[in-house]
Amino acid sequence: MIDWLLDDSPTSRLQANMGRAWRVWTALLRNPLAVVGALIVLVLVVMAIFAPLIAPYSPIGQDLANRLMPPSAEHWMGTDELGRDIYSRVVYGARITLLIVTMVAVIAAPIGLVVGAVSGYFGGWVDRVLMGVTDIFLSMPKLILALAFVAALGPGIENAIIAIAITAWPVYARIARAETITFRDSEFISAVRLQGASATRVILRHVLPLCASSTIVRVTLDMAGIILTAAGLGFLGLGAQPPLPEWGAMISRGRNFILDQWWVATMPGFAIILVSLGFCFLGDGLRDVLDPKQGEKQ
Amino acid sequence: MAFEPSTGAAGARMGMLAGRAFEGVASVLRFVVVVAGTFLGLLAITFFIGRVVPIDPVLSVVGDRATQEVYEAARQAMGLDRPLIVQFFAYVGDVLTGDLGMSISTGRPVVDDLARVFPATLEMATIGIIIGVVLGVPMGVVAATHQGSWIDQVIRVLGLLGYSVPAFWLGLVGLAVFYAGLGWVAGPGRVDIFYDGLLDPVTGLYLIDSVIAGEWDIFWNALDHLMLPASILGFFSLAYIARMTRSFMLDQLGQEYVTTARVKGVSERRVIWRHAFYPIRIQLITVIGLSYAALLEGSVMIETVFSWPGIGNYLTTALLTADMNAVLGATLVIGAVFIMINKISDVLYRILDPRARR
Numbered sequence: 001m002i003d004w005l006l007d008d009s010p011t012s013r014l015q016a017n018m019g020r021a022w023r024v025w026t027a028l029l030r031n032p033l034a035v036v037g038a039l040i041v042l043v044l045v046v047m048a049i050f051a052p053l054i055a056p057y058s059p060i061g062q063d064l065a066n067r068l069m070p071p072s073a074e075h076w077m078g079t080d081e082l083g084r085d086i087y088s089r090v091v092y093g094a095r096i097t098l099l100i101v102t103m104v105a106v107i108a109a110p111i112g113l114v115v116g117a118v119s120g121y122f123g124g125w126v127d128r129v130l131m132g133v134t135d136i137f138l139s140m141p142k143l144i145l146a147l148a149f150v151a152a153l154g155p156g157i158e159n160a161i162i163a164i165a166i167t168a169w170p171v172y173a174r175i176a177r178a179e180t181i182t183f184r185d186s187e188f189i190s191a192v193r194l195q196g197a198s199a200t201r202v203i204l205r206h207v208l209p210l211c212a213s214s215t216i217v218r219v220t221l222d223m224a225g226i227i228l229t230a231a232g233l234g235f236l237g238l239g240a241q242p243p244l245p246e247w248g249a250m251i252s253r254g255r256n257f258i259l260d261q262w263w264v265a266t267m268p269g270f271a272i273i274l275v276s277l278g279f280c281f282l283g284d285g286l287r288d289v290l291d292p293k294q295g296e297k298q
Numbered sequence: 299m300a301f302e303p304s305t306g307a308a309g310a311r312m313g314m315l316a317g318r319a320f321e322g323v324a325s326v327l328r329f330v331v332v333v334a335g336t337f338l339g340l341l342a343i344t345f346f347i348g349r350v351v352p353i354d355p356v357l358s359v360v361g362d363r364a365t366q367e368v369y370e371a372a373r374q375a376m377g378l379d380r381p382l383i384v385q386f387f388a389y390v391g392d393v394l395t396g397d398l399g400m401s402i403s404t405g406r407p408v409v410d411d412l413a414r415v416f417p418a419t420l421e422m423a424t425i426g427i428i429i430g431v432v433l434g435v436p437m438g439v440v441a442a443t444h445q446g447s448w449i450d451q452v453i454r455v456l457g458l459l460g461y462s463v464p465a466f467w468l469g470l471v472g473l474a475v476f477y478a479g480l481g482w483v484a485g486p487g488r489v490d491i492f493y494d495g496l497l498d499p500v501t502g503l504y505l506i507d508s509v510i511a512g513e514w515d516i517f518w519n520a521l522d523h524l525m526l527p528a529s530i531l532g533f534f535s536l537a538y539i540a541r542m543t544r545s546f547m548l549d550q551l552g553q554e555y556v557t558t559a560r561v562k563g564v565s566e567r568r569v570i571w572r573h574a575f576y577p578i579r580i581q582l583i584t585v586i587g588l589s590y591a592a593l594l595e596g597s598v599m600i601e602t603v604f605s606w607p608g609i610g611n612y613l614t615t616a617l618l619t620a621d622m623n624a625v626l627g628a629t630l631v632i633g634a635v636f637i638m639i640n641k642i643s644d645v646l647y648r649i650l651d652p653r654a655r656r
Binding site for chain 2: 132133135136137139140141142143144145147148149150151152153224225228231232235236237238248251254255258259262265266269272273276277280
């Protein structure tokens with residue numbers, strides 16, 4: 001099996017791709033921090049999928065007799081002002097966090113990639129216009145821009161996702177453009193073009209796949225920032241609405257009890273920090289494997 | 299510039315100076331065009347957010363409890379019957395003449411509100427960046443000269459935490475620990491409640507106003523209130539500045555001229571501060587500028603936690619009451635300051651670093 005994966009002359013595209021994925025995977029395993037990061041992200045995904053099995057209590061079930069209980073054997077992270085088990089809410093909150101980061105990545109990365117690839121491939125005035133717009137978005141403060149968009153769209157988790165995606169795409173456009181320019185004039189692109197491939201086909205089939213690895217690295221590194229922005233919107237009451245157990249919104253509710261019942265606000269914060277750190281570790285590891293040049297510059 | 303044989307050294311010198319002056323004018327012009335373009339872009343975005351995104355922009359300005367007459371009047375006043383492009387230029391004209399509309403929650407012009415709250419944010423962000431620079435730069439240098447030591451590890455961890463700790467959470471924990479728990483600092487707000495309104499606003503910065511008025515009690519009280527939020531902001535810039543200083547220093551320390559200096563027998567302190575640190579201070583200007591701008595943005599969250607009456611608090615209050623004029627005004631001001639700081643540090647870098655001039 002491993003011989004088949006590491007074969008120097010793969011007989012099919014599948015074998016070549018699998019071999020490459022295997023090499024990336026083994027290189028990643030040699031970096032302890034990247035493994036820790038991958039494990040944290042894995043735990044997040046598992047928590048999100050199996051939340052009903054993992055959480056000991058309902059995330060919205062109230063139990064007013066047991067309100068504001070400190071952490072104990074029954075309630076690992078204590079209970080909040082409505083007697084809800086904070087640990088269960090944190091577990092269910094993983095779903096919302098995962099939903100937000102995935103949706104933002106799924107919306108922002110393709111937009112940025114296409115804008116950047118088109119800009120770099122065509123050059124000239126197309127490049128100037130697209131990069132002008134990109135630079136304007138890049139020079140804005142991200143959080144403020146997201147806040148203003150949510151204010152106009154109205155609070156809610158979908159609008160928070162849209163607002164964060166609007167502020168996230170320009171970075172990927174810059175990356176895709178830089179990558180595209182380096183191989184725009186190379187021979188394999190000319191060869192495809194001489195075969196009569198349209199610009200759309202060249203960009204979609206031959207340019208974008210080559211931008212993938214640096215984009216994946218960047219998306220992973222950006223995850224921490226996206227989580228923090230989403231939590232910030234939740235904290236201000238503009239993201240996920242109650243009774244959804246969004247981590248930022250949970251911190252906001254715990255604000256009133258911070259002086260006496262510290263666990264209500266602090267516990268979801270630890271979850272945010274842990275997950276953000278996990279994505280940072282994983283992103284750093286991925287960068288060393290997929291994009292060594294960029295790593296040296298840092 | 300074409301190279302032409304000249305009659306003498308003086309002539310060559312004149313030609314070079316003329317060329318420089320021309321290049322200088324051209325780069326100033328280019329700078330002005332870029333900045334103007336970016337501002338126009340910022341205006342286009344706020345216009346888009348205010349007029350195009352909401353389903354009913356009138357409702358978002360007057361609020362949903364407005365009567366029919368108020369609604370119609372606002373619709374007329376906003377000129378929503380005109381084509382979008384005309385509306386946009388009218389909007390640009392309004393902003394350029396300092397008209398950002400009225401705030402529905404305070405009932406005053408947004409410009410006046412912003413002028414009143416901005417100094418509070420400026421004061422906090424400035425103390426924050428001072429903390430970040432004073433601690434972050436030396437930490438970065440030490441981390442680079444003692445690679446792999448404990449301080450290097452500490453800076454690594456701080457750098458990662460700077461990316462993964464929510465500012466508002468750190469603010470809450472800070473309040474719980476240092477204010478409620480240990481009693482080292484004062485609580486939320488800019489000054490204790492009985493000092494409120496005692497100062498004549500000269501600059502709006504309490505630390506300076508209190509010194510002008512000779513009210514040292516208020517000065518110390520304001521400083522007491524400022525310490526915690528500014529330190530938290532400072533932590534985020536420290537994490538970034540230390541990391542960047544470390545990597546710039548490592549770059550320099552690996553260069554051959556540093557080895558040469560060491561071989562000549564220059565003392566280690568002089569090698570580090572005089573030889574290696576000297577060239578990176580220009581790169582640091584850009585880093586400090588960027589993090590100063592980021593602090594103005596970061597203060598939005600911190601101000602909410604500390605009930606700090608600055609632009610961030612104004613913005614978040616406006617967000618919750620859907621006071622769109624105030625939201626857009628605050629966005630515009632923060633965006634404009636953010637862009638200006640970025641561009642200025644860019645220009646400073648170009649002026650100070652001969653390599654970046656062409």
